[in-house]
Amino acid sequence: MPQVKVFITLKPTLLDAQGRVVQNALTSLGYDKVKSVRIGKYIVLDMEGDRERVAKDVKEMCDRLLANPIIEDYRFEVDE
Amino acid sequence: MKFGVVRFPGSNCDQDAYYVLRDVFHVAVEYVWHADTSVKGYDCIILPGGFSYGDYLRTGAVARFSPVMGAVQDHAARGGFVIGICNGFQVLCEAHLLPGALIRNTGLKFRCRQVWLKVETSNTPWTCKVGDRRVLQIPIAHGEGCYVADPADIERLEADGRIAFRYCDADGNVTPDSNPNGSMGNIAGVMNENLNVLGMMPHPERASESILGSQDGRLIFESVIHTLQTTGVVAQPH
Numbered sequence: 086m087p088q089v090k091v092f093i094t095l096k097p098t099l100l101d102a103q104g105r106v107v108q109n110a111l112t113s114l115g116y117d118k119v120k121s122v123r124i125g126k127y128i129v130l131d132m133e134g135d136r137e138r139v140a141k142d143v144k145e146m147c148d149r150l151l152a153n154p155i156i157e158d159y160r161f162e163v164d165e
Numbered sequence: 166m167k168f169g170v171v172r173f174p175g176s177n178c179d180q181d182a183y184y185v186l187r188d189v190f191h192v193a194v195e196y197v198w199h200a201d202t203s204v205k206g207y208d209c210i211i212l213p214g215g216f217s218y219g220d221y222l223r224t225g226a227v228a229r230f231s232p233v234m235g236a237v238q239d240h241a242a243r244g245g246f247v248i249g250i251c252n253g254f255q256v257l258c259e260a261h262l263l264p265g266a267l268i269r270n271t272g273l274k275f276r277c278r279q280v281w282l283k284v285e286t287s288n289t290p291w292t293c294k295v296g297d298r299r300v301l302q303i304p305i306a307h308g309e310g311c312y313v314a315d316p317a318d319i320e321r322l323e324a325d326g327r328i329a330f331r332y333c334d335a336d337g338n339v340t341p342d343s344n345p346n347g348s349m350g351n352i353a354g355v356m357n358e359n360l361n362v363l364g365m366m367p368h369p370e371r372a373s374e375s376i377l378g379s380q381d382g383r384l385i386f387e388s389v390i391h392t393l394q395t396t397g398v399v400a401q402p403h
Contacts, residue, residue: 095268099268099313100271100347102269102270102271102272102273102347103269103273106273126222150222150226150227150230151222153223153226153259153266155258155265155266155313155314155315156266156268156313
């Protein structure tokens with residue numbers, strides 16, 4: 086049964102306000118090598134069907150609902 | 166003339182909008198359930214504020230696929246009026262009835278306070294009764310009201326005169342300090358190409374009686390009521 090992991094992040098051109106706050110917090114903890122933090126979403130889907138079909142369906146799901154292409158980028162991995 | 170206020174699971178400004186239309190403006194208004202598949206009989210649909218479907222995934226992302234939204238899209242395509250307020254604006258963007266998207270306020274805080282809005286044009290169905298009033302005081306209450314869009318979309322909105330409102334100071338100056346959420350171009354409200362769909366983050370229904378501190382929100386409802394009365398636009402028969 087394929088398991089799909091979807092990673093969604095704000096487009097790099099948009100300010101990730103959460104990420105910046107976390108970066109500042111890390112810097113104040115002494116981790117001054119952190120140059121950027123981006124926070125996103127991680128979605129796990131347990132699916133049925135062959136990998137090719139699953140990948141096609143998940144791409145469609147991302148384009149229609151899971152991500153908003155105006156503000157977000159996504160990528161996903163299909164594991165067995 | 167009849168207004169319809171859509172109720173999604175998690176809408177919480179639906180009663181405010183309904184109350185203002187019925188008790189302040191004395192016009193016909195009914196609730197429309199999110200599972201309904203028709204909005205025939207309504208001249209203007211209101212998508213109210215709130216947290217539809219818990220704002221899960223993204224604000225408005227799930228509500229956009231409610232059965233009623235197909236009917237709202239048809240209604241808008243036929244030239245019917247639609248106003249999305251706060252969460253309703255987010256739903257309209259997700260449904261691609263308006264360009265752009267609304268993301269987390271740059272300051273991360275939920276901002277709940279009165280703001281000043283510069284009225285960019287009074288030549289629209291939503292602002293025709295504004296007259297010489299170029300600055301309105303209307304409250305906001307949102308955590309995700311930062312308006313963003315592709316630069317090309319922003320240019321098109323500007324060129325077409327489809328930016329309805331911008332956050333400004335009390336004198337109407339559009340300044341970074343008067344921007345409560347980081348919106349591009351201080352944008353607080355936009356319209357579609359035919360101007361029959363308006364989305365705005367501020368809440369005009371919370372500024373329609375003097376006891377609430379401002380009546381400036383009335384002008385937006387008065388404008389669309391006036392438009393409906395004078396253009397003779399009536400609801401499509403069943």
